Amino acid sequence: MSQRKGHLRLGAFLYPTGHHIAAWRHPDSPADAGRDFRHYVQLAQAAESAKFDLIFLADGSGTRGDNVEFLSRTAHSYVAQFEPLTLLSALAAVTEKIGLVGTASTTFNEPYHIARKFASLDHISGGRAGWNLVTSSSAHEAKNFNFDEHLAHARRYERAVEFAEVVEGLWDSWDEDAFVRDKAAGRYFDPAKRHVLDHRGEFFKVRGPLNVERSPQGRPVVVQAGSSEAGRALAARTAEVIFTAQQTLTDAVAFYADVKGRMAQYGREPEDLKIMPGVMPIVGATQAEAQEKFEELQALIDPTVGLALVSTLTGGFDLSGYPLDGPIPELPETNASKSRQSLTLELARRENLTIRELYLRVAGARGHWQLVGTPAQIADALEERFVHYGADGYNVMPALLPNSLDDFIRLVLPELRRRGLFRSEYEGRTLRENLGLRRPVPRYQREAVTQ
Amino acid sequence: MSQRKGHLRLGAFLYPTGHHIAAWRHPDSPADAGRDFRHYVQLAQAAESAKFDLIFLADGSGTRGDNVEFLSRTAHSYVAQFEPLTLLSALAAVTEKIGLVGTASTTFNEPYHIARKFASLDHISGGRAGWNLVTSSSAHEAKNFNFDEHLAHARRYERAVEFAEVVEGLWDSWDEDAFVRDKAAGRYFDPAKRHVLDHRGEFFKVRGPLNVERSPQGRPVVVQAGSSEAGRALAARTAEVIFTAQQTLTDAVAFYADVKGRMAQYGREPEDLKIMPGVMPIVGATQAEAQEKFEELQALIDPTVGLALVSTLTGGFDLSGYPLDGPIPELPETNASKSRQSLTLELARRENLTIRELYLRVAGARGHWQLVGTPAQIADALEERFVHYGADGYNVMPALLPNSLDDFIRLVLPELRRRGLFRSEYEGRTLRENLGLRRPVPRYQREAVTQ
Numbered sequence: 001m002s003q004r005k006g007h008l009r010l011g012a013f014l015y016p017t018g019h020h021i022a023a024w025r026h027p028d029s030p031a032d033a034g035r036d037f038r039h040y041v042q043l044a045q046a047a048e049s050a051k052f053d054l055i056f057l058a059d060g061s062g063t064r065g066d067n068v069e070f071l072s073r074t075a076h077s078y079v080a081q082f083e084p085l086t087l088l089s090a091l092a093a094v095t096e097k098i099g100l101v102g103t104a105s106t107t108f109n110e111p112y113h114i115a116r117k118f119a120s121l122d123h124i125s126g127g128r129a130g131w132n133l134v135t136s137s138s139a140h141e142a143k144n145f146n147f148d149e150h151l152a153h154a155r156r157y158e159r160a161v162e163f164a165e166v167v168e169g170l171w172d173s174w175d176e177d178a179f180v181r182d183k184a185a186g187r188y189f190d191p192a193k194r195h196v197l198d199h200r201g202e203f204f205k206v207r208g209p210l211n212v213e214r215s216p217q218g219r220p221v222v223v224q225a226g227s228s229e230a231g232r233a234l235a236a237r238t239a240e241v242i243f244t245a246q247q248t249l250t251d252a253v254a255f256y257a258d259v260k261g262r263m264a265q266y267g268r269e270p271e272d273l274k275i276m277p278g279v280m281p282i283v284g285a286t287q288a289e290a291q292e293k294f295e296e297l298q299a300l301i302d303p304t305v306g307l308a309l310v311s312t313l314t315g316g317f318d319l320s321g322y323p324l325d326g327p328i329p330e331l332p333e334t335n336a337s338k339s340r341q342s343l344t345l346e347l348a349r350r351e352n353l354t355i356r357e358l359y360l361r362v363a364g365a366r367g368h369w370q371l372v373g374t375p376a377q378i379a380d381a382l383e384e385r386f387v388h389y390g391a392d393g394y395n396v397m398p399a400l401l402p403n404s405l406d407d408f409i410r411l412v413l414p415e416l417r418r419r420g421l422f423r424s425e426y427e428g429r430t431l432r433e434n435l436g437l438r439r440p441v442p443r444y445q446r447e448a449v450t451q
Numbered sequence: 452m453s454q455r456k457g458h459l460r461l462g463a464f465l466y467p468t469g470h471h472i473a474a475w476r477h478p479d480s481p482a483d484a485g486r487d488f489r490h491y492v493q494l495a496q497a498a499e500s501a502k503f504d505l506i507f508l509a510d511g512s513g514t515r516g517d518n519v520e521f522l523s524r525t526a527h528s529y530v531a532q533f534e535p536l537t538l539l540s541a542l543a544a545v546t547e548k549i550g551l552v553g554t555a556s557t558t559f560n561e562p563y564h565i566a567r568k569f570a571s572l573d574h575i576s577g578g579r580a581g582w583n584l585v586t587s588s589s590a591h592e593a594k595n596f597n598f599d600e601h602l603a604h605a606r607r608y609e610r611a612v613e614f615a616e617v618v619e620g621l622w623d624s625w626d627e628d629a630f631v632r633d634k635a636a637g638r639y640f641d642p643a644k645r646h647v648l649d650h651r652g653e654f655f656k657v658r659g660p661l662n663v664e665r666s667p668q669g670r671p672v673v674v675q676a677g678s679s680e681a682g683r684a685l686a687a688r689t690a691e692v693i694f695t696a697q698q699t700l701t702d703a704v705a706f707y708a709d710v711k712g713r714m715a716q717y718g719r720e721p722e723d724l725k726i727m728p729g730v731m732p733i734v735g736a737t738q739a740e741a742q743e744k745f746e747e748l749q750a751l752i753d754p755t756v757g758l759a760l761v762s763t764l765t766g767g768f769d770l771s772g773y774p775l776d777g778p779i780p781e782l783p784e785t786n787a788s789k790s791r792q793s794l795t796l797e798l799a800r801r802e803n804l805t806i807r808e809l810y811l812r813v814a815g816a817r818g819h820w821q822l823v824g825t826p827a828q829i830a831d832a833l834e835e836r837f838v839h840y841g842a843d844g845y846n847v848m849p850a851l852l853p854n855s856l857d858d859f860i861r862l863v864l865p866e867l868r869r870r871g872l873f874r875s876e877y878e879g880r881t882l883r884e885n886l887g888l889r890r891p892v893p894r895y896q897r898e899a900v901t902q
Binding site for chain 1: 475476477478482483485486488492511512513514519520522523524525526528529530531532533534536537538540541542543544545559560561563564567568570571572574575577591594595596597598599625630632634637638639640641642645655656657658659660662663664751753755756
């Protein structure tokens with residue numbers, strides 16, 4: 001393959017029992033992993049020993065839907081797991097080098113709280129905090145926060161842009177050397193190095209300053225996941241890492257070029273942003289062994305759960321009345337995500353899939369890129385996307401925990417290292433340093449230089 | 452003294468460099484303690500070795516005021532310290548038995564977030580979380596959350612009452628045995644044991660259920676601090692621990708009787724609430740040594756800081772133009788807290804204090820009960836208030852950290868143990884068990900029993 005300098009950045013995206021929809025039913029998974037702190041300690045420490053850049057936690061501020069029959073049959077309903085900021089803070093105390101990235105929504109939070117908690121985590125962890133900035137689209141979450149419905153997509157992104165501005169402004173409240181703590185003179189901080197934000201925007205009025213000192217990374221790393229037009233614009237403007245879900249090399253390369261190409265208009269360099277698609281690798285010593293592991297999980301998918309996921313992906317249509325081994329019926333158009341709906345249906349029609357075949361195809365990894373193969377095959381795929389500038393690294397989504405993370409560390413990482421594609425030791429002390437991201441220049445210094 | 456069964460409950464109220472206003476200037480204090488995680492680990496582990504019931508963290512969602520000259524001369528301005536929920540979560544990972552109580556305001560938060568984060572902390576810590584429920588009165592905080600002014604006192608308490616109801620309702624979302632996690636049957640939880648709150652009140656609409664499983668303590672312990680009429684009513688209704696600031700035995704006994712007497716109307720027993728006044732003990736082997744330690748701190752009070760604190764306590768009047776060693780001038784009445792203002796001024800007039808003498812009297816402990824003496828003298832005072840039912844225990848506010856906590860553990864605790872007033876080993880596994888608080892009955896079970 002063509003040469004590309006540098007190495008992959010890797011995240012370990014931890015979902016309690018693993019990302020495969022049926023992982024919790026596997027005999028090797030601890031079904032109560034979502035409330036088992038020891039489980040997470042082991043995973044985080046394993047990822048750190050293996051020199052992953054970061055661990056990554058998703059989030060939702062509510063259960064996923066009202067279909068109780070479905071919810072009660074899956075561990076993926078976000079009903080019984082730790083809240084990310086508390087969990088990451090606890091993990092900070094038992095790890096030393098690995099980055100700690102957690103999701104927090106801009107839709108149902110206040111920027112002051114978010115700026116403060118991530119800055120605090122950055123201090124606690126000695127410079128390892130990252131904020132995955134998302135907007136929340138679920139009406140079920142909205143109903144937990146005084147709303148009857150969720151905000152429209154465009155409004156959510158307008159709010160997110162302003163939210164990010166406020167958070168970044170608050171993180172710049174104090175110059176690096178503001179706290180002189182001169183005991184003899186009785187001077188705790190230098191008043192000239194304190195900056196009152198005084199933000200007054202459409203969504204927020206936030207005076208500041210933040211009541212946390214400038215954090216070890218300057219600012220926590222900002223991660224983002226949106227792939228829509230508004231999501232890409234926001235990412236090009238503020239994100240330092242993007243977690244994406246492109247399925248093919250072509251899509252990944254196009255996405256990469258598009259987002260990196262947008263950055264110049266915000267005065268940013270392409271290296272200021274690392275693109276890390278999600279990938280669910282299932283590894284075996286042989287292709288057959290990998291396939292067997294995959295099939296073992298697939299066989300555990302409950303038809304109720306499979307049907308509910310297909311129903312979500314095809315726009316909310318209830319397929320439960322149709323024979324599982326029969327064809328997909330003609331479905332009416334809905335106002336759900338058009339691209340997702342048509343992609344799923346096109347797949348079913350093109351390959352003439354039955355309902356069961358369709359859910360087996362899409363339910364396991366819930367729409368993410370999945371790789372089933374030998375260490376060399378998986379390394380090939382990861383290398384290919386990297387050298388073609390479709391990715392700067394990957395957010396690895398272990399199918400089954402702890403097994404799939406162990407497999408990846410034991411089988412795939414040595415292969416990546418042999419190819420010079422992954423580190424054997426951390427380069428830096430902070431997440432920002434390990435990701436190869438520049439230390440941000442505080443806005444008041446930028447303004448001083450510009451004037 | 453008269454007999455009273457049982458022993459004291461003790462909290463270690465950790466303020467970065469200690470509670471004395473000048474502690475940060477003392478040569479023994481690490482002036483950057485507010486961002487030094489190791490410092491807190493040592494304090495928490497020391498308190499745990501000594502069998503304290505809990506550590507306690509105060510909070511503010513903003514800096515304390517706009518007087519930058521004052522703020523910049525004190526470490527007590529809440530400008531550079533950890534956010535409590537992240538810090539307590541991190542400390543949970545490096546402690547095993549001690550309770551972890553953090554302050555979070557009902558004025559600028561959403562109940563879903565608070566319910567979730569404390570429940571998550573309760574899981575992470577194996578049943579050691581406590582929430583200190585406060586209302587925020589500061590306009591400086593309000594300005595960080597879209598307000599121009601703070602909510603009126605009465606509205607804040609109305610909001611707090613509804614906030615607490617929602618949080619407690621969310622904590623009851625799942626029955627203890629809701630999560631069956633039956634791998635063979637594919638049943639993750641029992642739908643009959645999931646409760647949708649569907650709260651619709653004046654301040655909040657919150658659907659629920661909470662997306663955290665019922666926590667190890669049933670519910671985290673609820674702590675409260677208000678001493679006003681509305682504060683006492685809220686405490687009698689919902690608090691399980693009260694942190695108060697009575698200065699004298701008479702006041703403490705009256706407060707204790709009043710609050711415990713109000714509980715019956717909410718169907719609660721007096722033992723369901725532990726009253727733990729704050730106390731700042733300065734201990735020496737002799738009275739003279741204790742006094743010397745105290746004077747050493749007093750001498751470090753910067754006049755700017757002392758004047759600003761007296762000004763706050765006397766209703767905002769600026770005394771900086773008057774001679775420090777002259778009398779307090781005649782002050783106009785203001786609309787600040789009347790009781791505080793008149794108490795401070797009465798003290799000054801009664802004892803004919805100069806401005807400097809007044810600030811030395813009140814600034815050190817910032818209005819809290821302070822005890823300067825030998826271990827026996829301090830144990831006497833703590834015992835007296837306990838046996839006369841003026842306290843169930845104390846929230847110990849070390850003047851200087853780490854020294855004053857070490858002194859208390861080394862000198863006062865053995866004396867309390869000798870008198871049978873404090874434990875040598877934890878009785879229980881959770882904070883609730885150690886405090887001797889009953890496990891709360893979930894509301895859906897209560898309702899089932901009542902019907």
